[in-house]
Amino acid sequence: MASPFDPADLPIGVSMTLSPLVSRVLAPNPSPFTYTGTQTYVVGGEAVAVIDPGPDDADHLAAIARAIGGRPVIAILCTHTHRDHSPAARPLSTATGAPVIGCAPLTLEDDGPRADAAFDADYRSDRVLGDGETVEGPGWTLEAVATPGHTSNHLCFALREEQALFTGDHVMGWSTSVISPPDGDMTAYMRSMQRLVERDDAIYYPAHGDPVDNPQRLVRGMMGHRKQREGQILRFLARHGDSAIPDMVAEMYKGVDPRLYGAAGRSVLAHLIDLNGRGLAAPAEDGLWRAA
Incomplete structure (x- = not known):
């Protein structure tokens, strides 16, 4: 992006x-x-x-x-x-x-x-x-x-x-x-x-x-970029526990045009769904996500 x-x-x-x-x-x-x-x-x-x-x-x-x-x-x-x-x-x-x-x-x-x-x-x-x-x-x-x-x-x-x-x-x-x-x-x-x-x-x-x-x-x-982003998400979840996607975006997309934050959040969600399918992440309450 x-x-x-x-x-x-x-x-x-x-x-x-x-x-x-x-x-x-x-x-x-x-x-x-x-x-x-x-x-x-x-x-x-x-x-x-x-x-x-x-x-x-x-x-x-x-x-x-x-x-x-x-x-x-x-x-x-x-x-x-x-x-x-x-x-x-x-x-x-x-x-x-x-x-x-x-x-x-x-x-x-x-x-x-x-x-x-x-x-x-x-x-x-x-x-x-x-x-x-x-x-x-x-x-x-x-x-x-x-x-x-x-x-x-x-x-x-x-x-x-x-x-x-x-x-x-x-x-x-x-x-x-x-x-x-x-x-x-x-x-x-x-x-x-x-x-x-x-x-x-x-x-x-x-x-x-x-x-x-x-x-x-x-x-x-x-x-490789997608794999790096996946790693960032998993490390974020490991550090912070149950987490919201906007908080992940704010940390992982520093320097990106803020107009793209919404789209970045969609890509983070896509990564989380993929990680969930592989048993590496799971949805939590109130729209939050956690490491599996």
Whole structure:
């Protein structure tokens, strides 16, 4: 979790070529949780796919249309259904005639602190991709890689021809992902991270932050960070006995932007639920937690 919020000066609404098959358009929704904003990717050559169309914003939809440049759109793919990723899928489908493909619909009441993490209740998929299923176009193949954790319906998409992985919010280029129960699941997240370590992707294109050109090293580092946080929680519980999550956050997240404390508390809760499942922590009375 990065701090303070200081987004780079990247051009909003401008198509930037990243590789022979990949270009990027930045949406106008920067925030402490989205960094510079959601990055929509246009993949392909003579015909394209659009990944994570982003918020339903007229200027952003116009920017995506410019990036498409009149080429046929074979598919619109969403990594997951948080509101900064999927709402533009349906209007873009209407404009291009392309089907919405990818993650399953998921609507869940989220009592977490991030408004941008609320689920897109209007999302509908014309085809849900299972793990390992593909979408193909001229000269490109996108394969679904199931990566639950940030959300239970999260998918990454592997571009086979370039050994590239579009990682959505599972791995971001500027910060660790928020894991917010009840749908966010730390146990599933760590399994998904281990799966990525075992892959041979050469580059990640996250929905937020810069491309990652040494991805396995980054993922191992993120997993190590989570293990360190887990250790901090267990040591805190051992010292203080029955403890409240805000007290843990105040000690463990010193120097972090206070606007992120609510999200930090959700990640601490996700760790505690994981630790409880492993017999290392347990809920106590009045919302407190203790070492098991």
